[in-house]
Amino acid sequence: QTLEALDHAKAAKTSIIVAVNKVDKPSANPDHVMTELSNHGLLPEEWGGDTPFIKISALKKEGIDDLLDMIELVSELGDYKANPNREARGSVIEAKLDKGRGPVATFIVETGTLHIGDNVVVGNTYGKIRTMEDDLQKRYKEAGPSKAIEVTGLNSVPQAGDVFMVFKDEKTARQIAESRIANVREGEQKQMKATLDSMFGQMGAEIKELNLLIKADFQGSIEALKNVLQTINIEGLQVNIVRGSVGAITESDVSLASASNAIVIGFNVRPMGNVRDIADKEGVEIRTYNIIYRVAEDIEKALKGMLEPTFEEVVIGQVEVRDTFKASKIGTIAGGYVTDGVVKRD
Secondary structure (H helix, E strand, O other): OHHHHHHHHHHOOOOOOEEEOOOOOOOOOHHHHHHHHHOOOOOEHHHOOOEOEEEOEOOOOEOHHHHHHHHHHHHHHHOOOOOOOOEOEEEEEEEEEEOOOEEEEEEEEEEOEEEOOOEEEEOOEEEEEEEEEOOOOOEOOEEOOOOEEEEEEEOOOOOOOOEEEEEOOHHHHHHHHHHHHHHHHHHHHHHHHHHHHHHHHOOOOOOEEEEEEEEEOEHHHHHHHHHHHHOOOEOOEEEEEEEEEEOOEOHHHHHHHHHOOEEEEEEOOOEOOOHHHHHHHHOOOEEEEOOHHHHHHHHHHHHHHOOOOOOOOOOOEEEEEEEEEEEOOOEEEEEEEEEEEOOOOO
């Protein structure tokens, strides 16, 4: 997840400050962190690069002032400015499905000012902002540039990293979102065809795939599951993620899983209504979890179950035939000498 966030930051040409936490622990190794990140293009300033690395301890409150000073310095040097007097635009930091409030997303406002009642398009969904609150549950009626705010009122859960934009009327927002959804469905149909083609193609092939459709409560949970599943390494087998999305398991998920011969993995979410009955009719397996490593364990067992059995001939005993005798009622009788192992009746 850290590397994915790094890629997003680089693509957006965002200034990056690295805070290396927990330096108070005896096992802390900040140099190792710096080495690892330098391999991904973040060379520390003290090594001649241009990325500030601040060593902190949130528990001991060490280095916090240095981090705040660095943020202020980078802000001043970057001369970051935004126009608050326009429709808001920004990005989704995290998103989830809340049992009581429905789809909930954390926005970072990059420009403009976001208001209660604004019509927004967020990735492939839309809605009207119903509530806004910060990390301390303080309610807001508007949020300006650089403000991180948790919002409700969306029709479905967006993806982390999605861009949100405010539109003047709900009709325009709905039309844009529906157009994007249609494009996504078209892409999924192509992916489904590719998946089915690859399944037919792998009949008799050396590499086999286990198709999975992941549903979870947080976008971050999906990314964590993908990373864990990608670490499973069994020769000749691999995991293929057909789709990963936030929210309860729906009938459309079952339809996609049925078409692509996939197993549905639910992490901290459950099937809606009669979805499990539909899945039983379609022959789709739904498995729910609340611990990530349990998912990895079960998927690894499933992959191993796909392996072809290995047959090995075990010789129990060997007999050397010394002579044969004919018997009219019995047939041929062999006179033998056991040279190895043991020979038993039958």
